Amino acid sequence: MSVEEKSIRLLRENPICDHCLGRLFARYGRGLRNEDRGRSIKTVLTMEAHRMLSLPGMEVQAEQNLRALWVNGGFEPAKQALLYEGKEVEPQGRACMVCNGMMDKLAEAVQAALDSLHQIDYENFLVSTVGAEEIMKREEDLAVSYGLEGFESVKWEINREVGKAISAVTGKPVELKRPDVLVEVHPLSMTVSLKLSSIFVYGRYRKLERGMPQSKWLCSYCHGKGCAHCNYTGKKYPTSVEEEIANVLVPLAQGSGDKFHGAGREDVDARMLGDGRPFVMEILNPKKRRFDLSGAEREIKERSAGKVEVLGLRFVGPTMVQRVKSGEKSRKKYAGLIESEQEISEEDVRIINASFNNVEILQRTPTRVSRRRADIARKKTVYAFQVKKVGPNLLQFEAETEGGTYVKELISGDSGRTVPSVSGKIGKLLKCKELDVLGVEGQYESEGI
Ligand SMILES: [Zn+2]
Ligand SMILES: [Zn+2]
Structure with a gap:
């Protein structure tokens, strides 16, 4: 069946607006808006019905078609043709059975979007239609019953038409991948909500x-x-x-x-x-x-x-x-103070300073965080660990370790959960009294966005 034959059948049985009729045949013809497709089909059908009206034996069908185009299609030229031929004309019938007249009110959504967008900063945007499931169900049902294989979903038409209208006013482009703002259109209420990307x-x-x-x-x-x-x-x-x-x-x-x-x-x-x-x-x-x-x-x-x-x-x-x-995971530099239970000897200082030069240690999750984190053993590298005696029981230290090393436990040994440890090396109980992070390695400054 041709586009015209299918269309007149559709219009004799259902009220359908220009947008929705055009959308049911959206695959055919490029660079056309659905509304223009729908109006064009109705124009040709009106001309053809008007021509047939004067052909013997065709009058009844022709008049029925013109009435369908006016009552169901809301097409004014069909009404004008009937009046011109001296026919009585009834009022227009129900709203479009697909969109319930919504597609003629898209300008309201555009205006609502412009009002909201006016209040924010953005370089680009994307339109998305939400809550159009009922409309989509009705157009799919029509497509199945009338064998329409070239229809387009109402969502795409709304997204495209509202997007074009916003661009035309604001000069901002549509961005598919990472829009600054997502304009969500709710077609049943013709309102919009904005989702601003972080x-x-x-x-x-x-x-x-x-x-x-x-x-x-x-x-x-x-x-x-x-x-x-x-x-x-x-x-x-x-x-x-x-x-x-x-x-x-x-x-x-x-x-x-x-x-x-x-x-x-x-x-x-x-x-x-x-x-x-x-x-x-x-x-x-x-x-x-x-x-x-x-x-x-x-x-x-x-x-x-x-x-x-x-x-x-x-x-x-x-x-x-x-x-x-x-x-x-990158390297970290630390400094701080260590307190010892017993007095520290010069020999202790010498041992510690000689012990952690690129040394691998094994650390189980520290007791102090084990309630919050899984108890696992990790291998970490200590690149350097140097101390200086600043009091009988006090050491100043500087350390450089692999990211994720628990430095307090590297010092105390955490009851044998970290080996080797600074405490273990000298056989004295040590505690990290103060800790500062001096540096976090990383090359971010020169990288682009
Ligand atoms: Zn419609
Ligand atoms: Zn509380």
């Missing part, structure tokens, strides 16, 4: 005060709700590196929250000095995608009252998250 800020942080975790740490009793244990803050520690940074960056981006990705982490009681530790802060639902980062660096330092400093902030792409996280 932005990512890379930098290095220095933590200049002990007793602060890297990321927000919820109270273990109430898990953030607030209880007597945490003084109704919901948190185990009053602040964290993450919060000190997020408190500045999230409001600048007008975001809804953050995720913190660090190249490993130091203990709560360790400082992070030197050039700092690489991190990426992901800011969720940002209305602003670019802002002054050097101003942000100054503000973080001021507002945290010297507890946290950040260096080299810059905007990066999402792939930087994995790159920074893999830095967890």
Whole structure:
């Protein structure tokens, strides 16, 4: 059956708008909008029915076709033809049985999208239709009953038409892979909602005060709700590196929250000095995608009252998250103080300084974290470990180790769970009293976004 034959059958049995009729034959003809396809089919059918109206024996069928085109197709020229030929004309019938008249109101969705987009920063966008399942079911049913193998899903038409209309007004392109904003169209209500993709800020942080975790740490009793244990803050520690940074960056981006990705982490009681530790802060639902980062660096330092400093902030792409996280395994430099139960001799110092030159150690998960992490044994390399006596029971130390080495346990031996250990080498019980991270190796500064 030809396009015309199928179309007149469809229109005699169902109310169908221009968009939906055209979409049922979307495969045929290129560079045409579905609405134009639908109008063109109805135009040809109207002309043909009007021509047949004066042919003997054809009048009844021709008149029925013209009425179908007007009543079911809502096609004004068919009504004009009937009136011209002196026929009575009934009012237009029900709305389109596929879209229920929705496709004629796409301009409302476009306007709603433009109003929302006006309030945010974005370079590109993508349109996605949600909640069109009923419409899709009806068009699939029609396609099956009428043998229409060339139809297109309503979703694609909405996505394309709304996308083109937004581009035409804003001049911003559609981006399929990684759009700054996803415009979700809800066709039943002709409303839109925006999904803003995260932005990512890379930098290095220095933590200049002990007793602060890297990321927000919820109270273990109430898990953030607030209880007597945490003084109704919901948190185990009053602040964290993450919060000190997020408190500045999230409001600048007008975001809804953050995720913190660090190249490993130091203990709560360790400082992070030197050039700092690489991190990426992901800011969720940002209305602003670019802002002054050097101003942000100054503000973080001021507002945290010297507890946290950040260096080299810059905007990066999402792939930087994995790159920074893999830095967890890179070399680290440490410094700190060791306290001994017994007095330290010069011989002890000599033994320690000679013992850890590119040495492999075996570490089981430390007792202090074994409740939170699986108990496994890891091989780690200690590249260097040097001490200097600064009191009868006190040693200053500097160490360089493979990422993921538990330095406190390397010193104490953790009751034999780390071997060899500094304690074990001299047979005296040692404890890491202070720990600072001096450096985290990593080549991020020169890499692109
Ligand atoms: Zn329709
Ligand atoms: Zn609590």
